[in-house]
Amino acid sequence: MNDIVERFEVAFNQIHQHLKELNGYPKNDNFVELLQHSKLKHSVIRVYFDKLKQYAKLRNAIVHERIDEEYYIATPHTDVVEELERIKRTLDQPPKALDFATRPVLFFKSDTPLSHIIEAFHKHPVSQFPIYRDKHDFIGLLTNDCVVNWMSRTMDNGSVRIESVVAEDILDDAHPNVQFLKAERTVYDLEERFEDSLENNQKLKAVILTESGEPDDLPMGIVTTWDLIKVDRRNRDES
Structure with a gap:
């Protein structure tokens, strides 16, 4: 031949x-x-x-x-x-999922005061923070939308009292769709998660990457739909 x-x-x-x-x-x-x-x-x-x-x-x-x-x-x-x-x-x-993740991941405990989290939203160019109880027990993803929605519901005469409010109080009303994936998995696995959620009419807010792929592990990276744009851009630059 x-x-x-x-x-x-x-x-x-x-x-x-x-x-x-x-x-x-x-x-x-x-x-x-x-x-x-x-x-x-x-x-x-x-x-x-x-x-x-x-x-x-x-x-x-x-x-x-x-x-x-x-x-x-x-x-x-x-x-x-x-x-x-x-x-x-x-x-x-193929590239690793972690290559396109936001790192390091800033996260908070369930009893973190809301005032501290609002300050963090102002200081850091992110729109969500994972929230954990003790021993890295993941309980939810606190987004800036969650905060705004909570404030709109609790506003009284144009003001909102946040002195005694902690992260877990807001998570009671908001449960963004979050999935977990092993940090070593590829970008194919990452894209598959977002595509499957779209096909099932479930908007996936983020994929959190951990060493084990389980929720009770420290977050090594977090990927949103915005980060997927970086995947397309990098692949086109390398083509």
Whole structure:
């Protein structure tokens, strides 16, 4: 077999295998259909979608339209093969979810005064803080929206008394959708969480990354839908 054709087929088949894995090994494993479905969930695939679709046409010409065993109606250029191999390496070693997380994570205890949390919202460019009881028992995500909503409900004659209010008091009325993920997992796993929540009509506010992937562990990073924009931007810059 022509060496350049062999390299192309090896890289293409390995990418095909990645697409099967990303889609849970469906019965219909047509490359283009897997590509189309993966594009909806994963930014890496979205970035390379057009190229991979064209490479699929080239692959069909190589495999199905060759004149004999050693004569191909189409042969890929070296730069095409090198690009396909580069895409394959990206899929082999996708970025870690932690690469796109906000770090370090500022969090508070359940008995932290609301005045202290409001001050923290003013000082730090974040819109939510995880709240824990003793021994890192996660009880909720306190967002700036939660604070505003609580204030609007408790306002009396244009003023709000917050002297004795603590974080847990506000969490009683607000439960933003939060999920947890092992910090070592990939950006694919991260994107999957947000996509699944969208399909289930459940707005996922954030994914908190911990060493164990469990809620009762210290937060190592936090990812919001805004952070997912960084995923697309980085992948496009590297494409």
